[in-house]
Amino acid sequence: MARELSAVLDHIAKIGELHLDEVEPTSHVVEVTGALRPDEPRPCLPREVALAQAPATSDDGFLVPSPQA
Amino acid sequence: MSATDILELTASAAAAEIAAGSLSAAELFDVYQERAAADRAAGDHGLNCFTWVAETAPETVADGAGGGGNGLRPLAGVPLAVKDLFCTEGVPSQSGSRILEGYLPPYTASAVSRLSAAGASLLAKTNQDEFAMGSSNENSAYGPVRNPWDRSRVPGGSSGGSAAAVAAGLAPWALGTDTGGSIRQPAALCGIVGLKPTYGAVSRYGMIAFASSLDQAGPLTRDVSDAALLLREMVGRDERDATSLQFPHPIELPTAERLDGVTFGVPEELTVEGIEAGVLESFHAALDRARDLGAQVREVRLAHAPHALSAYYVIAPAEASSNLARFDGVRYGYRAAEPSDLLDMYTRTRHDGFGAEVRRRIMLGTYALSSGYYDAYYGRAQRVRTKISEDFRTAFAAVDFILTPTAPTVAFGLGEKTGDPLSMYLSDYCTVPMSLAGIPAISIPCGLSRGLPVGLQVAGSAFSENRLLDVAHALEGALAFDGSPARV
Numbered sequence: 001m002a003r004e005l006s007a008v009l010d011h012i013a014k015i016g017e018l019h020l021d022e023v024e025p026t027s028h029v030v031e032v033t034g035a036l037r038p039d040e041p042r043p044c045l046p047r048e049v050a051l052a053q054a055p056a057t058s059d060d061g062f063l064v065p066s067p068q069a
Numbered sequence: 070m071s072a073t074d075i076l077e078l079t080a081s082a083a084a085a086e087i088a089a090g091s092l093s094a095a096e097l098f099d100v101y102q103e104r105a106a107a108d109r110a111a112g113d114h115g116l117n118c119f120t121w122v123a124e125t126a127p128e129t130v131a132d133g134a135g136g137g138g139n140g141l142r143p144l145a146g147v148p149l150a151v152k153d154l155f156c157t158e159g160v161p162s163q164s165g166s167r168i169l170e171g172y173l174p175p176y177t178a179s180a181v182s183r184l185s186a187a188g189a190s191l192l193a194k195t196n197q198d199e200f201a202m203g204s205s206n207e208n209s210a211y212g213p214v215r216n217p218w219d220r221s222r223v224p225g226g227s228s229g230g231s232a233a234a235v236a237a238g239l240a241p242w243a244l245g246t247d248t249g250g251s252i253r254q255p256a257a258l259c260g261i262v263g264l265k266p267t268y269g270a271v272s273r274y275g276m277i278a279f280a281s282s283l284d285q286a287g288p289l290t291r292d293v294s295d296a297a298l299l300l301r302e303m304v305g306r307d308e309r310d311a312t313s314l315q316f317p318h319p320i321e322l323p324t325a326e327r328l329d330g331v332t333f334g335v336p337e338e339l340t341v342e343g344i345e346a347g348v349l350e351s352f353h354a355a356l357d358r359a360r361d362l363g364a365q366v367r368e369v370r371l372a373h374a375p376h377a378l379s380a381y382y383v384i385a386p387a388e389a390s391s392n393l394a395r396f397d398g399v400r401y402g403y404r405a406a407e408p409s410d411l412l413d414m415y416t417r418t419r420h421d422g423f424g425a426e427v428r429r430r431i432m433l434g435t436y437a438l439s440s441g442y443y444d445a446y447y448g449r450a451q452r453v454r455t456k457i458s459e460d461f462r463t464a465f466a467a468v469d470f471i472l473t474p475t476a477p478t479v480a481f482g483l484g485e486k487t488g489d490p491l492s493m494y495l496s497d498y499c500t501v502p503m504s505l506a507g508i509p510a511i512s513i514p515c516g517l518s519r520g521l522p523v524g525l526q527v528a529g530s531a532f533s534e535n536r537l538l539d540v541a542h543a544l545e546g547a548l549a550f551d552g553s554p555a556r557v
Contacts, residue, residue, distance in 0.1 A: 001429060007491050008382060008433060015379045015449050018456070025451030026458065028312070029282070029507025030269045030531055035311040049175045055404035062399050067411040 075100045080241040080295045081322075084145040094146025097241075098126040098190055101148045104239045105193045116215045116224075118234040120153050121161045121194040130190045142188030143302060149189040150240035152231050153197050155181050155286075156275040160191070164277040165199040165227075167210040168422030169402045178275025179307045180244065180286045187302035192240055195230030199424045200393065201251055201279040203227050204496035207487055208426045215483070216259060218521055222480040225255030225496070231289045232259040236552070242290045242299055246276060248283045249381050250476075250500030253512040256289055257475035257524020260514045260552050262541075263289045264296045265500075267531045268507030269314040271300075272307030280388040281312075283381075283504050291552065293513060293542040297322050300534065321535050323542035328362040331540060334369030334468030339499045344477045347518025352474045355515040355525045358547040359472070369464040369471065373456040377502040380457070382494060383437045383450035384505070389427075390434030396422065429490065458506045465530045470540055473499045475512040475524030503528045511541045514550040522550075 044050075047060065056063040070092055078086065086092035105122045108115040130146045151157065154164040156174035163169040177185075185191065198208040206214040206229025214229040216222040217237035224233040228245030232255035235243050245252040247265035256263025264287045271286040278284060288299035301320035307313045333356075340352065356366050398404035398418035405421055408414030423431070437446035464471060477498055486493040503510040508531050515525035525544065529537040 001425070001432075004490050005429060005433065007489075008429075008494070009436075011491055011494075012379045012382055012437075012446065015376050015383070015453050016445070018373070018376060018449075018453060020449060020452040020456070023452040023455050025448060026454040026505075027451075029454075029458065029505075030267065030314065032269065032312060032314065037308055045175055050400075052175065053172060053401040055398060055402070064399055065408045065411050065414050 072100050076238050078241075079291050080147050081298050083241060084147050084298070087145040087147070088141055094130045094190070095126055098130050098146065098148050098192070101192055101240055102126070105150070105234070108239050113212060116217055116220070116233050116237055116239070117212050118196055118214055118230040118237070118239055119150070119193045120163060120196050120211050120230070123192055127190045144184065144188035144298070146188055146190050147241055148192035149184060150193045150195050150231055150234050150243040151181055151191060152228050152243070152245045153194045154201060154246060154277040155244060156277065157181055157191065157194065161194065162277065163211075164201070165197040165209040165211060166423065166427070167403060168396045168418070169277070170210070172402055174275070176275060179272035179309060180303050181275070183305070184244070184299070184302055193234070195228070195234055195243060197230055198227035199427050200277070200389070201227040201246055201248055202389070202426050202430055204250070204254055204493050205481070205486065206230065206255070207483065208424055210424060213483055216480045218260065218480065222482055222521070223258070225258035225476070225480065227251040228289060229255045232256050232261060232263065235259070235261050235289050235291060242288060242295050244286060245289045246284055246286050247504065248280050248385060249504045250497035252287045252289060253500050253510060253524065253526060254476045254496060256512045257514070258480040258522065260522030260550065261289060261291055262293055262296050262511065262513050263287065264300060264511045265503070265509060266300060266304065266534060267509045269312050270304045270316055270509075270532070270534070272305070272310040272313040274307055274309040278392040280385040281392065282388060283385060293323055293511070293538055293545050296511065297538045317532050318535065323538040325539040325543040326546055328359060328364035328540065328543050330363070331470070332365040332367065332468045333359055334464050334471045335366060336369050336371040336374060336464070336471060336473065338371050338374040339473040339502070343495065343498060344474055345479070348474045348476070348478060348523050351516035351518055351523040352525065355544070355548060356472065359544060362543055362547050367468065369468055371460045371464060371502060373453060373460050374502045376453050377457055377505055378494060378498055380450040380453040381497070381501045381505060382433070383446045384454065386430040386434030387437045387447050388434070390431045390438065393427070393431055426490070454505045457502055461506045461508060461530070469529070470537065471528045473526045473528075475499060475526040479518050479521035479523060499526060507531060509534050509537055511537060513541050513545050513548070514552065515548050516550065
């Protein structure tokens, strides 16, 4: 994998050849305005639905191993 | 109608037959369901297009509500195959990854709900490259898809299952996603039509994310009219995707047959170097057809296009490395067995759950975003992206549309490029610039080279879909591509 990544990084390095100091970086390709809605609480997924696909759950949450077993 | 006659119908024609009462939606569904289920059952002896196939028609189809009568909806119950990465409530949505094996989402992606509301029936989920990372469909945890034109070859990717299914007549039409070419390139390699809409035209809500500033849903269809019909029901602002936009006008079905007054630009940067001879031959023949229809064809410059692939392979992996952080074995999907502690669970879950290409891109992206390298990689790539957008704006001041081959080669052999990621990435050389600029582009079949389909890419300015579809419709008529060998 290291050899493959090196080949890709060499290809990517070609953008270093361009003069781009005066160029603004792209943040959005298409102008978006007024994307925010009022910050009002709304219903969310019921807890049992949110937990249904988890590999392990406790009574009311996702169950994970201890950080320092 | 016999099953053979039904299979000959485009999706639009099938919808019209249902509206006229000469075909029932249930009958149509059953013909495709049987074919899709047979492909799924055949495993590697088939094309391996699907990761899930519906057992029965949705109730609205079975009871006739999607069929004839006063309650007819625009898509009239015509079955739809949907790329695996669209979340579909209660139906496996795995994004081609082992880390999501068996995942049943609690909600449905907006694009799919809109199409269902318009009368589409969910037929199947289609195989894809894992998390849409790939150009051959060989990166799927559920096995490669085969090209219906030649089973020893790839269908392209990442929407390879969607493209192969439509080309082989296993689905009337399909939904895919395009990040750097993932609708257009497989459409080209399978000899069908694939459209990547303007970024923001279709909601990304419920699409399992790869690179959020590039991902866009779009149709894979037998012809341009079908693409327009499906797109018409997909576009629009969705408050659950803040980057989605109200499309400025309704999508119309294309009617143009002539191209008088239309000017096409052909950029040398994407139409000479690295394109195989047979593809170029078909491309130049297509330019002649465009002239026959009254169009002007002239050269344009896209000076930064040769750098697009480099910028893309910084931006897309950077965004992917962030998006894929959510797969940690906690809330859904695969978790490694018997972890010794939390870190061990994260590490082994991600190592075992992700395939090689996904791990490669997460590492690339993490590296490109790391402290000390951010400006040299991500910052520079976003500046290259600005230059690429400027190049297109300048070009579209002089010409109406840009024409290129969709892919540099016809379908390549299974395994031919898997050992060399860079050569695989070059499959998207002609499609990535449009993705970075967020502009719409369509691939239509324009001929055969060595018995395999060649795609013609037509790109327009943002929100020019109606004119783009019209122009593609006129070209399609003149090119008169015969897609029938794929359905033998």
